[in-house]
Amino acid sequence: MAAFAGCRVVLQALRPRAPRPGGGTRRYSSDARSGDDLSVRYLDGDDAGIVVIGLNRPKAKNAISKGLVKGMSETLESVRKNNRVRTVVLCSMVPGIFCAGADLKERAKMHQSEVGPFVSKARELITDLGNLPMPTIAAIDGAALGGGLEMALACDIRIAATSAKMGLVETKLAIIPGAGGTQRLPRAIGVSLAKELIFAARVVDGSEARALGLVSHAVEQNNSGDAAYLRALELAREFIQQGPIAVRMAKLAINQGIEVDLKTGLAIEEACYAQVIPTKDRLEGLAAFKEKRPPRYKGE
Template sequence: MAALVGRRVLLQAFRGHATDRDSVCRLGAVCYRPRFCGRGKELEMSALAWNRATVRHYSSDPKDDLRVRYLDGEDAGIVVVGLNRPKAKNAISKNLVKMVSLEDIKKNNKVRSVILCSVVPGVFCAGADLKERAKMHQSEVGPFVSKARALITELGNLPMPIIAAIDGAALGGGLEMALACDIRIAANSAKMGLVEAKLAIIPGAGGTQRLPRAIGVSLAKELIFAAKVVDGVEACRLGLVNHSVEQNESGDAAYVRALELAREINPQGPIAVRMAKLAINQGMEVDLSTGLAIEEACYSQVIPTKDRLEGLAAFREKRSPHYKGE
């Protein structure tokens, strides 16, 4: 009974935010700012309320294809980006590509981490919208794929860490989207694969480049050539995901784990985390000598920050640091 009451309260909170002036954010997506309850069961209830309530109580209007929430309270600094095309299994459409702009998140120095997940139970993203693709003229396909590729590249280039929470199928472009993220967490039951070869095409949004970098060339070739689909357990063994978790009754175990990880990142020096990401990403594309020079350049960016001095003061005073991203 207590759990049911908790869910009703959360549903009312979501409905209230949906009518707020701030309910539509500049990303072109519906933006919510609810307070999350806490840990354990309460946390799972919060995730369930978002994953299910938004699908049940809001229309599938194209403007709602993407939902963005800036968490507050103790979770301030965490942004949750949720795919929401229930009838199309979150397939990547022209509208989805057109409406997504990450500039506001990218420029917001208060954002410390981003979680990419699904509002739709049982699926992360089924890839390209094949029904829409079938109606495209041949001349339209190339430009559309280019735009999708640019969007996924933009996702990977966000300066702060981005975590993909894969609680369901991530196929084709859906997996390519997850591959652009820094960290991937999957439910054991989730299904993942670059299956384009079944349609006589190849991954066109970064899959042929990011998958080999994630799991190695030979394994990536096997998965792509044979259009193989693996579950979360196998994906973790291959190194495709960082963590594989047992799915819960709410169907959002990967999201819950991603939120826990975001909470681990939150207290760290935000400028340092951004510089570490930049150093790693750029360093992986060059030889070691050049990579070390990139690291040195990134390190020089943190030396004059107030956060560095705060970290030293907190260490000296034996207290937790309070970083402001300055």
């Protein structure tokens, strides 16, 4: 496992079993932890290729601080460079909360001149999350407010517990969403509904979020408080069985194509398709189909 500079990461070899973040002893194939702010876990065995990034600031309800921005930025850079990573799950290690948004206690101590640069760094972090080449899944088992929801919106797929609370509530503080919320929420649920939620600083639960299209799946919460995480892990296991280069190219084609006209989008798809033709994985897929066996993709 890679150690992230400045994050005080400690690796521990543990039982190769995927955990439940909200309940009982957490057991992983390997566990890389970064102080009190972040938990980074690389799963192996049948779950090899899944990385779980857990927000871990229990006293601050996972609020976005300078330290969290720094640690998560370093983590995303390491994950981005690792071709063995096939899917990223973003979750919380704190029961009942995903992320409460900006750390307002820290913000109150900032000089006015510091606020703009910090918000820019937070926006850059969330943009980096959105630009990861592999699929990303946000598991929302608790409140995701303000910057917390903006972080989830940067992920490809969002799964929420029906009891989770979500909203861009910045207008209550006489500010606006500043880390992509005014752009990503309309793209997720449509312009009119996004305006309504942002103007009213409205908070919705997981069921309402599913009806709006804000999340892809809403699941009943369990006694351990990690139902969304477990559903996200199931989905990640589906993703890692597919050709990793193909999945990355599909994500690139979708992300770039959705922003342009159809003709340009089709050209982007063609260019991405051209990248998978010479791969060993494509030949392996054909061979596995012919031999009626599961493919063994290596990302080559």
